[in-house]
Amino acid sequence: MxxxxxxxxxxxxxxxxxxxxxxxxxxxxxxxxxxxxxxxxxxxxxxxxxxxxxxxxxxxxxxxxxxxxxxxxxxxxxxxxxxxxxxxxxxxxxxxxxxxxxxxxxxxxxxxxxxxxxxxxxxxxxxxxxxxxxxxxxxxxxxxxxxxxxxxxxxxxxxxxxxxxxxxxxxxxxxxxxxxxxxxxxxxxxxxxxxxxxxxxxxxxxxxxxxxxxxxxxxxxxxxxxxxxxxxxxxxxxxxxxxxxxxxxxxxxxxxxxxxxxxxxxxxxxxxxxxxxxxxxxxxxxxxxxxxxxxxxxxxxxxxxxxxxxxxxxxxxxxxxxxxxxxxxxxxxxxxxxGAEEADRFNPRQFEVIVNGFLNVRYGVGDWVVDYSDKCLWLNHNLIYERGLNLAEVQNEVAIFAMQFSGISHALAATAMRTSYFGSGYARRMQNSFYPRRSGDVILNLMPGWIEEQERCWSMSGSMYGYDTEVPLxxxxxxxxxxxxxxxxxxxxxxxxxxxxxxxxxxxxxxxxxxxxxxx
CATH class of the missing domain: 3.40.720.10 (Alkaline Phosphatase, subunit A)
Incomplete structure (x- = not known):
């Protein structure tokens, strides 16, 4: 007791x-x-x-x-x-x-x-x-x-x-x-x-x-x-x-x-x-x-x-x-x-147009690219399936092609995000941002210091680098x-x-x- x-x-x-x-x-x-x-x-x-x-x-x-x-x-x-x-x-x-x-x-x-x-x-x-x-x-x-x-x-x-x-x-x-x-x-x-x-x-x-x-x-x-x-x-x-x-x-x-x-x-x-x-x-x-x-x-x-x-x-x-x-x-x-000279910036609209042109050459004329926003590129799944193409292969091709653009440090396909586990490095941070039902077919990471061209934006957030990720608490x-x-x-x-x-x-x-x- x-x-x-x-x-x-x-x-x-x-x-x-x-x-x-x-x-x-x-x-x-x-x-x-x-x-x-x-x-x-x-x-x-x-x-x-x-x-x-x-x-x-x-x-x-x-x-x-x-x-x-x-x-x-x-x-x-x-x-x-x-x-x-x-x-x-x-x-x-x-x-x-x-x-x-x-x-x-x-x-x-x-x-x-x-x-x-x-x-x-x-x-x-x-x-x-x-x-x-x-x-x-x-x-x-x-x-x-x-x-x-x-x-x-x-x-x-x-x-x-x-x-x-x-x-x-x-x-x-x-x-x-x-x-x-x-x-x-x-x-x-x-x-x-x-x-x-x-x-x-x-x-x-x-x-x-x-x-x-x-x-x-x-x-x-x-x-x-x-x-x-x-x-x-x-x-x-x-x-x-x-x-x-x-x-x-x-x-x-x-x-x-x-x-x-x-x-x-x-x-x-x-x-x-x-x-x-x-x-x-x-x-x-x-x-x-x-x-x-x-x-x-x-x-x-x-x-x-x-x-x-x-x-x-x-x-x-x-x-x-x-x-x-x-x-x-x-x-x-x-x-x-x-800086002493203006840094280059990434042009999203130009990227969309060129990627769509690349896919036109590879698979025939079509509206292959649906949209781009916040480092995500969305492809036209309906068109890809209509042409009898493999979605994962198209995603990987676009990711590889994207690496030719100035300012892009990394590009990962959605299929890689879904089927792999990245335990460290840049890929882990990209995967932490990836939500399968919503994220794009290809996710980009720009080089340090690079930002997208946007109206009224001389500085931006949206990267994995310290100037964006480190905050007061x-x-x-x-x-x-x-x-x-x-x-x-x-x-x-x-x-x-x-x-x-x-x-x-x-x-x-x-x-x-x-x-x-x-x-x-």
């Missing part, structure tokens, strides 16, 4: 300790295209209450990475929120080709507007709502794809409308936005974040980067004239002025504060989740490159916005029972024009001590760690291990 009572007491003590470590609110902040080095690179000009509050008072994972090729925003957000590789969660890009119809499938498109129609693996938000009755999950992002992929099938989900720059949702999630958001939209409150001119926050001598285009460099005094850039983007709408300037970050964090207050997040002991996706840093990095003053200044302004946001969050939630995780969906490449607040961890961490660990912290089961498809410094 005494022994049984002793065992019950131990179990009860464990339950109490678990409850004590469980935060009332988990806030996940994803800064688009933030490289792993950026927090240290710009630290000297950060204030004490923003990024440095997190890095100096929390658990910093100094070597956190995505271990696959397709380091693009929808793919990596899916990995962050499901804890799974793309080969498991099935998000291989924002679109792909249905092999049976040869039609393009958009990841979030459907009859009820943007929604999780094609998301396979459950997200952290879905898992929390299912296993913690009474909890809330709120997701906010400027772009619909980011919001939908991060949220999954449930919760409160908001993004910016490209026509009026209002906060919206879709009938997939709710019939309409709450009245407090509708009122803000009627007042056109988001437009107050947009300034007529983008000027540096600090005087120009304090900046580490030297390239500027659309930002005016402030002098030390009124006598010291401002320096204008050479000019690059012509922003055509309020939505673009929001997305391609620091105003986008301010607006998202502003709505996040309202959501905490209006939904009373963290009010009771049942854990809530707030996902904050910042897409503006990615758009600014793409348009100006990570070497630009525009990117640097955006970080300094975000640092101030973040300080204000953190102060609000920890004051709003009882006893400061909050866990904040700061990370990124991927890094970004060097700008193709950052910081936990702060409840459950996170002040320490720096130097071992390598896979980003599939974030979702299961947060699930353990919230006292719920890991998302069903999760493959990552729980970070022992946070959840043990």
């Amino acid at each position: 005494t022994k049984k009572f002793f065992l019950y007491a131990i179990a009860a003590l464990g339950t109490l300790q678990s409850a004590a470590a469980q935060p009332r609110l988990i806030v996940q902040i994803v800064v688009g295209s933030m490289r792993g080095e950026d927090l240290d690179r710009y630290a000297e000009n950060f204030g004490e209450g923003g990024f440095r509050r997190l890095t100096e008072g929390g658990t910093v994972y100094a070597d956190s990475r995505y271990d696959y090729l397709q380091t693009t925003t929808p793919v990596s957000l899916a990995t962050l929120t499901t804890g799974a590789m793309p080969s498991t969660h099935g998000v291989i890009g924002s679109r792909w080709v249905d092999y049976t119809t040869n039609r393009t499938v958009e990841l979030t498109a459907g009859r009820k507007g943007p929604g999780a129609y094609h998301l396979i693996a459950p997200t952290l938000a879905e898992t929390l709502l299912r296993h913690a009755p009474g909890s809330r999950a709120v997701t906010i992002a400027p772009e619909a794809v980011s919001a939908v992929v991060t949220a999954g099938h449930g919760g409160e989900v908001f993004w910016l409308d490209s026509a009026r720059c209002d906060w919206v949702t879709s009938p997939y999630y709710a019939a309409e936005v709450p009245e407090w958001i509708a009122r803000s939209n009627r007042e056109r409150y988001n437009l107050s974040y947009i300034s007529g001119e983008w000027r540096t926050l600090l005087e120009r001598g304090r900046y580490l980067n030297t390239r500027n285009y659309d930002i005016a460099l402030s002098g030390k005094s009124k006598k010291d004239k401002d320096q204008s850039g050479s000019g690059r983007l012509k922003l055509r709408s309020d939505f673009e002025r929001m997305l391609y300037t620091p105003a986008g970050n301010t607006a998202v964090l502003g709505l996040a504060k309202q959501a905490i207050a209006q939904y009373r997040l963290g009010e009771d002991k049942i854990p809530d989740l707030l996902n904050v996706c910042l897409d503006s840093p990615r758009r600014i990095s793409e348009a100006y490159g990570p070497e630009s003053i525009e990117v640097e200044d955006m970080y300094y302004r975000l640092d101030r916005d973040l300080a204000d946001f953190l102060t609000f969050v920890f004051a709003q939630v009882k006893d400061g029972s909050v866990t904040v995780v700061l990370t990124s969906d991927h890094g970004t490449s060097p700008a193709f024009d950052a 910081v936990f702060y607040g409840k459950g996170a001590g002040m320490q720096r961890v130097n071992r390598r961490v896979d980003m599939t660990a974030v979702a299961p760690t947060l699930a353990r912290l919230a006292g719920i089961r890991e998302p069903a498809a999760s493959e990552g291990g729980v970070l022992e410094e946070i959840a043990e």
Whole structure:
């Protein structure tokens, strides 16, 4: 009897300790295209209450990475929120080709507007709502794809409308936005974040980067004239002025504060989740490159916005029972024009045309190539079968032919991905990105530094190289001590760690291990 009572007491003590470590609110902040080095690179000009509050008072994972090729925003957000590789969660890009119809499938498109129609693996938000009755999950992002992929099938989900720059949702999630958001939209409150001119926050001598285009460099005094850039983007709408300037970050964090207050997040002991996706840093990095003053200044302004946001969050939630995780969906490449000479870029359209011509010569005239997107080339399976050809042989021929193009480092056929196991090297990372029902017939890997030619893109993500795969990862607040961890961490660990912290089961498809410094 005494022994049984002793065992019950131990179990009860464990339950109490678990409850004590469980935060009332988990806030996940994803800064688009933030490289792993950026927090240290710009630290000297950060204030004490923003990024440095997190890095100096929390658990910093100094070597956190995505271990696959397709380091693009929808793919990596899916990995962050499901804890799974793309080969498991099935998000291989924002679109792909249905092999049976040869039609393009958009990841979030459907009859009820943007929604999780094609998301396979459950997200952290879905898992929390299912296993913690009474909890809330709120997701906010400027772009619909980011919001939908991060949220999954449930919760409160908001993004910016490209026509009026209002906060919206879709009938997939709710019939309409709450009245407090509708009122803000009627007042056109988001437009107050947009300034007529983008000027540096600090005087120009304090900046580490030297390239500027659309930002005016402030002098030390009124006598010291401002320096204008050479000019690059012509922003055509309020939505673009929001997305391609620091105003986008301010607006998202502003709505996040309202959501905490209006939904009373963290009010009771049942854990809530707030996902904050910042897409503006990615758009600014793409348009100006990570070497630009525009990117640097955006970080300094975000640092101030973040300080204000953190102060609000920890004051709003009882006893400061909050866990904040700061990370990124991927890094970004060097700008193709950052060197003494412009680097060559890969032309996807030219690649499609030449490959189709090659197959015309080999097998007769036809529309052999259906589409190309995110390093994937889709072939016309119906035509291949009509001509009595072997699909695997055609795929392999195209993969071999692709290696003749400048900028292509590796090309693997889908058949090789399906029938082989690659345990290391570039092929393993390519296979980690491969989902058989959606991925192309031939997958490409470009050489280091090479990017695709795209409008408004001087820098891009989507490679297996360190500048894309290495990202910051910081936990702060409840459950996170002040320490720096130097071992390598896979980003599939974030979702299961947060699930353990919230006292719920890991998302069903999760493959990552729980970070022992946070959840043990």
